[in-house]
Amino acid sequence: MNIRLTHWRIVRHACGTNHLNGRVENTTRGRISSPVVKFDAARRLATTWSGNTYKLVGPPANSDQAADYFLDHWLRQQRATSADITFIPMEDL
Numbered sequence: 001m002n003i004r005l006t007h008w009r010i011v012r013h014a015c016g017t018n019h020l021n022g023r024v025e026n027t028t029r030g031r032i033s034s035p036v037v038k039f040d041a042a043r044r045l046a047t048t049w050s051g052n053t054y055k056l057v058g059p060p061a062n063s064d065q066a067a068d069y070f071l072d073h074w075l076r077q078q079r080a081t082s083a084d085i086t087f088i089p090m091e092d093l
Contacts, residue, residue: 001051001052001053002052002053002054002055003024003031003052003053003054003055004024004025004054004055004057005020005022005023005024005025005031005054005055005056005057006022006023006024006025006057006058006061007022007023007058007061007064007066007067008020008021008022008023008056008057008058008060008061008067009021009022009060009061009062009067009087010036010060010087010088010089010090010092010093011032011071011085011086011087011088012085012086012087012088012092013078013080013084013085014080014084014085017035017036018035018036018088018093019032019033019034019035019036019074020032020033020036020046020048020054020056021033021067021070021071021074022056022061022064022067023064023066023067025057028066029066030064030065030066030067030068030069030070030071031067031070032067032070032071032074033046033048033050033052033054034048034049034050034052035048035049036048036049036093037049039093041090041091041093043055044056044057044090046093056090060089060090
């Protein structure tokens with residue numbers, strides 16, 4: 001599946017995995033990816049463990065209501081808190 005992600009940010013979990021979090025373009029739906037396994041910075045394309053391809057559209061965002069909602073839900077599923085994640089710049093992916 002190809003997903004265009006706006007209002008995006010990169011989330012690093014304490015276990016060392018990196019995930020994309022943002023809003024699906026032209027929707028009000030937030031999303032958080034499975035772990036990123038491949039990243040092409042020049043094209044801003046990421047492939048995740050589940051096989052999805054994400055295109056990062058526009059600049060990174062500090063916060064977005066839809067993205068924040070999905071991140072909070074994901075943290076609860078992981079039995080984690082905001083202390084277990086950091087936001088990293090694209091260059092560190």
